[in-house]
Amino acid sequence: MLIYHQQLEELAKYRKQTDEPMVSLYLNVAPPEDYKTHLNSMIRTTRNELKDRMDKDRFEAVDRLFGTIEKHAKNTFHNLKNTRLVVIFADTTGFWQEYRLPVSLPGELAVEPDPYIRPLTTLMDEFERYLVLVADSRHARLFSLYLGDFEEHPDIFMESDVPDRVRVNVSMASGGGSGGAKVYQGLGDKRIEGHIKDQIHKHLKASADKTFEYFREKDFTRLIIGTPDDKNRPWLRDHLHSYLKDRLAGEFNARPTLPDNELKNMALETAAAYERENEKRIIDTLFEKSTSGSMAVLGIDPVIRALRRGQVHTLVIENGYKTRGYLCLNDHNLSTTETACPLCEAPMTEVDDIIDEMVEEAILHNSEVKHVFTEHPEFEKYHAGAVLRFSM
């Protein structure tokens, strides 16, 4: 499902009409995660906190909503295809918004006056939203590709009235006289060819214009184009607005008449190649800056220190790598070794995944977070790195 700014705006606008507390849930549902147990324990903890700070009626309404969420989770979340994370915003008046995403985020349950959308907005910033234009000389189709989902926008489909070259030739030939027609055949061909070329250009320009309009309207971040590898490709490129040319992630060889799943696979491959290239660039920057000066650090402990000092511009982490660590519940101080908190001297709590906590810390400091999905053996020795805002 696409996360459009529109949907989040809807959520924000809704908030102005009610003062009921909003329940925000981030739940990892992919195995081996035992999401039912996890949800149950988050609800138990939150219930205990709410009991003390909410009046009785309101607390009971929220508690019923928890029951509804648990029932819904039990019935629908097992084995969701392509889904790792479910995000729900709901309140006691019946408002319900649900997102299903193929990436993980730290699990979270919040009951607050406002929806807790920060992790979701991070996802929006973190992943490219691709608009895929597939066009040939007669047809054009537009798809969105986001977090692995490929959806067509049927209202955008264009079938232009470009005359078929062969058919026109046949009708000219049959309409013409005998002997003389042959003499003019050459000229006629040229004229027809010119006419067809004009029509194709008109069609490609209209497709490019529509693409630009839609791209801006729906906040896409990258464009991918699929065309047959013939003259249409450079022609279409010429018609693209410079704004789109700057955001072109790649091209593939296809016609709009191909089945959707073939187009999807080609678009995914093109996006993956672009993302690999992008990841490589980030990792190169990381190694370059850490060897040539002190504007980057590598390794979990140095990154934790940089996070504590608010130095992190971009946190780079190996997706899927997990390791235990320790967290101070008072001030969110992190450590990979069990010590008393150096800031407040309280004992620290053990956590399953210190990298999750690092991501949270980075988000709190408005740092960018980049997940490395592809294999980079050099980087995998460190699991984490950070490009810094300033050195110390």
Ligand SMILES: [Zn+2]
């Ligand atoms: Zn502390």
